[in-house]
Each structure stands twice: as C-alpha cells, then as structure tokens.
Amino acid sequence: MAGEIVSSVEMLRKLVAFDTTSRFSNLALIEYVQGYLKGHGIDSKLVPNEDGSKANLFATIGPNVPGGVVLSGHTDVVPVDGQPWVTDPWTLTLKDGKYYGRGTCDMKAFYAIGLAMLPQFLKAPLKKPIHFALSYDEEIGCFGAHSLAARMASEVPKPRVIIIGEPTMMTVVHAHKGSQSYVTKFTGFEAHSSMTHLGVSAIHFAGEFIHYLNTVQEELEAAAPKNSEFMPAAATFNVGTIVGGTAGNILARECEVLWGYRELPTRPIEELGERAKKWLKEELLPKMKAKHPAAAIETELRASTPAFSPEGNDDAKALAGSWSGSNTVGAVVYATEAGIFRKVLGVPTVVCGPGDIAQAHQPNEFILASQIDAGEEFMKRMLEWCCRN
Ligand SMILES: [Zn+2]
Structure with missing residues (x-):
C-alpha cells in the first residue's frame, strides 16, 4: 500500500x-x-x-x-x-x-x-x-x-x-518554570451581616489567605537570584478566580479560591503549596473555628507540571x-x-x-x-x- x-x-x-x-x-x-x-x-x-x-x-x-x-x-x-x-x-x-x-x-x-x-x-x-x-x-x-x-x-x-x-x-x-494549581474551599457559618459575632464569613477568611500569599510573594521576590534567566526571577503566585457569597447582608458560608504558582526549577514543585496548606491548617483554621466550630478549609491539588x-x-x-x-x-x-x-x-x-x-x-x-x-x-x-x- x-x-x-x-x-x-x-x-x-x-x-x-x-x-x-x-x-x-x-x-x-x-x-x-x-x-x-x-x-x-x-x-x-x-x-x-x-x-x-x-x-x-x-x-x-x-x-x-x-x-x-x-x-x-x-x-x-x-x-x-x-x-x-x-x-x-x-x-x-x-x-x-x-x-x-x-x-x-x-x-x-x-x-x-x-x-x-x-x-x-x-x-x-x-x-x-x-x-x-x-x-x-x-x-x-x-x-x-x-x-x-x-x-x-x-x-x-x-x-x-x-x-x-x-x-x-x-x-x-x-x-x-513549573506550574502548580490548587482549589481551596473555605466554609464559614451564615449569619445576618449585622451579627458578625454569630457567624463566620468564608469570604473574609479567604481574603486573609490571599493576603498571606502576597506576603510570601514579597518574601520570594526579596530572595530571588539577581542574574536570573527567568523574567520574573522569583516564583509567582496567582489567584485566578474567587467564587463565594449569596447576598450583601449575609456572612458568606462558602468561598472557593483557585490559586497557584509558577515555580523555579531549584525548589521542589510542591514545597510552596505544602507551606500554604500548613499555614491554612495551623494559623487560619483555628481562627475560623474560634468564631464557629462549623468552619472548615479544604484544599485540593488541581494540576502539577514540574x-x-x-x-x-x-x-x-x-x-x-x-x-x-x-x-x-x-x-x-x-x-x-x-x-x-x-x-x-x-x-x-x-x-x-x-x-x-x-x-x-x-x-x-x-x-x-x-x-x-x-x-x-x-x-x-x-x-x-x-x-x-
Ligand atoms: Zn503548547
């Protein structure tokens, strides 16, 4: 043929x-x-x-x-x-x-x-x-x-x-660079927006997490190699989407954050993700639970490219x-x-x-x-x- x-x-x-x-x-x-x-x-x-x-x-x-x-x-x-x-x-x-x-x-x-x-x-x-x-x-x-x-x-x-x-x-x-992405689901407890002492807003705590990522970003940039081939030289975080809340006068019960980072070959691809998960578990979750025991945080790996x-x-x-x-x-x-x-x-x-x-x-x-x-x-x-x- x-x-x-x-x-x-x-x-x-x-x-x-x-x-x-x-x-x-x-x-x-x-x-x-x-x-x-x-x-x-x-x-x-x-x-x-x-x-x-x-x-x-x-x-x-x-x-x-x-x-x-x-x-x-x-x-x-x-x-x-x-x-x-x-x-x-x-x-x-x-x-x-x-x-x-x-x-x-x-x-x-x-x-x-x-x-x-x-x-x-x-x-x-x-x-x-x-x-x-x-x-x-x-x-x-x-x-x-x-x-x-x-x-x-x-x-x-x-x-x-x-x-x-x-x-x-x-x-x-x-x-x-490598690429790692996660979705983190914050679960709070709904209450009237005037009664912030009765509930926990998933959106507000998701905001704290994003602030944490920015803090780590600043640290990475300060430590980035000076003569890097990469532009930008440091690993970089990005929050791609945020979905959450139902109304202006309700403390949001749910908020889902899709986030990830671009990593240098010099560090294991999971390391920054593991560090963020540890922070969520040890720092943020106890604060949420102190407001209401129903609060929860779950993080799932979406994709990983070395x-x-x-x-x-x-x-x-x-x-x-x-x-x-x-x-x-x-x-x-x-x-x-x-x-x-x-x-x-x-x-x-x-x-x-x-x-x-x-x-x-x-x-x-x-x-x-x-x-x-x-x-x-x-x-x-x-x-x-x-x-x-
Ligand atoms: Zn292609």
Missing part, C-alpha cells in the same frame, strides 16, 4: 481541521495519524486515558536502537469560545505570509512538518531512530504526558535527545542549536511537557519549535509561513545527523 504524500502545509491543514479543544476527544486526530503512519508501514502504540476517550501516540521510525531523537508535541488546543476570530479557526487560511488557524503555532505545525517528512525519513539510511510522541491534555495540566513518558521509558530504547516542539521561533529553550531544569541538557542544546541554526539559548516562564519527559526518561531535552508563543492561545492564532520553512530545515539537518554513525 502506498502511503499518503503531503506537504507540511497540507498536513497542518489536516491536523488543524480536527477540533481537539482539550474538553473534547482527540481520537479522530490520533486515528488519522495512526492510519497515516500505517500507510507508510509504521506501527504506532497508543496510551489511552482512563475512560478511553483520549490517547497518546508514539511510534519509531528507523532502527529500534538507543541514541535516537524524540519529536514531542501535544494534540490538544485551547478553546476558541468567545474569541473574535476573523477566519474559521478549524480551516487553515493563508493571508500575507501567515497561516491562520487554532493550533497552528501551539503546536500542530511542529509535528505536521515531521509527519510530512516521513517518506524522506523512510528513504534515508537511518542509523539512529526518530520517535514521534504525541500527547493529550497538555493545555489543561500536562495530564497525558506522564503516562506517555512512562510507557516510552519502558518500551523505547533510550533516546539521545528529546525535542519538545512548542513555539520558540526555532530558538533553543533549556529551562522553564519545572524544567537546565541541568544536564547540554547535549540537547548543542544538537538542537546545530539543527535550528539558532545560537540563542534561553529560559521561559510558561510550562511545557519538557520537565516531565526530562524527568521520566532521563534524557537531555530542549524546547524548540516553529512559531511564536505570543500568538498561542490568541484569537486569529497564526504561524508565519517562513517558520514552517525553518521547521523543515531543522528536520532536514536532524535527519542528516540521524544517518551518521
């Missing part, structure tokens, strides 16, 4: 047409990729989520030996709801040297280019394998990458380098730099799957891919046509390297 031959742009058009917003299944895209690989004689393995509604995919091109390259990308995209799109987000549209569509830069272009080059990979005398690794649910907490990396660690001969193709304009990113440390990535930096032609190496503050892959596979990793993060998650997301060319050049140089001993 002759496999499908498509250009990078045509492959991107096909991938963009699958609405893989994280709340939906990604299986239609995964099945398409699986069928495309199969058409070229390549078997892929799927790693499904618990209810089977989504799956990761990995596949190896070339010899099944150690020392290969992993090309990693996520299949899901962020929602387009409420965004003022000028073109249909699911139809790749070329205008003035830019390809518009949801997922063009974040991040279907990277593996569209790799998949489109599959016939060239197969024709080449590969000495080192090329592995595709596609995940689900990156955008809502990197949930798929954990099981994907774990399966690859046990089934794929140890690779030499992992490339996470998030948009960096083909520069090399060797570190990023930071990506620059340690031990020199090999990947050198290789990705030579393939991309970029000698810019930097750090970013947004999280990717790099920290997970780096940790689970224990292989030098970098983030390097086409497109600009400034366009990610935006209405009218696009990738420059010249970035697709740059991505193709990267893959060609990588392929040459894979054919050497």
Whole structure:
C-alpha cells in the first residue's frame, strides 16, 4: 500500500481541521495519524486515558536502537469560545505570509512538518531512530504526558535527545518554570451581616489567605537570584478566580479560591503549596473555628507540571542549536511537557519549535509561513545527523 504524500502545509491543514479543544476527544486526530503512519508501514502504540476517550501516540521510525531523537508535541488546543476570530479557526487560511488557524503555532505545525517528512525519513539510511510522541491534555495540566513518558521509558530504547516542539521561533529553550494549581474551599457559618459575632464569613477568611500569599510573594521576590534567566526571577503566585457569597447582608458560608504558582526549577514543585496548606491548617483554621466550630478549609491539588531544569541538557542544546541554526539559548516562564519527559526518561531535552508563543492561545492564532520553512530545515539537518554513525 502506498502511503499518503503531503506537504507540511497540507498536513497542518489536516491536523488543524480536527477540533481537539482539550474538553473534547482527540481520537479522530490520533486515528488519522495512526492510519497515516500505517500507510507508510509504521506501527504506532497508543496510551489511552482512563475512560478511553483520549490517547497518546508514539511510534519509531528507523532502527529500534538507543541514541535516537524524540519529536514531542501535544494534540490538544485551547478553546476558541468567545474569541473574535476573523477566519474559521478549524480551516487553515493563508493571508500575507501567515497561516491562520487554532493550533497552528501551539503546536500542530511542529509535528505536521515531521509527519510530512516521513517518506524522506523512510528513504534515508537511518542509523539512529526518530520517535514521534504525541500527547493529550497538555493545555489543561500536562495530564497525558506522564503516562506517555512512562510507557516510552519502558518500551523505547533510550533516546539521545528529546525535542519538545512548542513555539520558540526555532530558538533553543533549556529551562522553564513549573506550574502548580490548587482549589481551596473555605466554609464559614451564615449569619445576618449585622451579627458578625454569630457567624463566620468564608469570604473574609479567604481574603486573609490571599493576603498571606502576597506576603510570601514579597518574601520570594526579596530572595530571588539577581542574574536570573527567568523574567520574573522569583516564583509567582496567582489567584485566578474567587467564587463565594449569596447576598450583601449575609456572612458568606462558602468561598472557593483557585490559586497557584509558577515555580523555579531549584525548589521542589510542591514545597510552596505544602507551606500554604500548613499555614491554612495551623494559623487560619483555628481562627475560623474560634468564631464557629462549623468552619472548615479544604484544599485540593488541581494540576502539577514540574519545572524544567537546565541541568544536564547540554547535549540537547548543542544538537538542537546545530539543527535550528539558532545560537540563542534561553529560559521561559510558561510550562511545557519538557520537565516531565526530562524527568521520566532521563534524557537531555530542549524546547524548540516553529512559531511564536505570543500568538498561542490568541484569537486569529497564526504561524508565519517562513517558520514552517525553518521547521523543515531543522528536520532536514536532524535527519542528516540521524544517518551518521
Ligand atoms: Zn503548547
């Protein structure tokens, strides 16, 4: 059976047409990729989520030996709801040297280019394998990458380098902050707002917690390294949403705070969260309970993405730099799957891919046509390297 031959742009058009917003299944895209690989004689393995509604995919091109390259990308995209799109987000549209569509830069272009080059990979005398690794649910907490990396660690001969193709304009990113998020539910006791001695307002105590986070923030900023690659240099807290209360004249019984932080690679990702939970339990809860014994505080972890440390990535930096032609190496503050892959596979990793993060998650997301060319050049140089001993 002759496999499908498509250009990078045509492959991107096909991938963009699958609405893989994280709340939906990604299986239609995964099945398409699986069928495309199969058409070229390549078997892929799927790693499904618990209810089977989504799956990761990995596949190896070339010899099944150690020392290969992993090309990693996520299949899901962020929602387009409420965004003022000028073109249909699911139809790749070329205008003035830019390809518009949801997922063009974040991040279907990277593996569209790799998949489109599959016939060239197969024709080449590969000495080192090329592995595709596609995940689900990156955008809502990197949930798929954990099981994907774990399966690859046990089934794929140890690779030499992992490339996470998030948009960096083909520069090399060797570190990023981690991300941790929690929801804390404060339960108070309702009373008339004039009778503050009879109840306990969940909102007022949630406010104290937010003040506590600000205090820790000031402490972190004062202690932040002076010549940091990260901007901002310190770990940073954010309270994303607050929901609570029923009326202006009632002490609020409930208040829910969604909060989290972006953490440096130098501190365990859980540490600030554990510290905040201890403060809630030992400092704030007794104060609430002193007002009314029904008061309660519950904190639940929502998502955790480890930071990506620059340690031990020199090999990947050198290789990705030579393939991309970029000698810019930097750090970013947004999280990717790099920290997970780096940790689970224990292989030098970098983030390097086409497109600009400034366009990610935006209405009218696009990738420059010249970035697709740059991505193709990267893959060609990588392929040459894979054919050497
Ligand atoms: Zn992304």
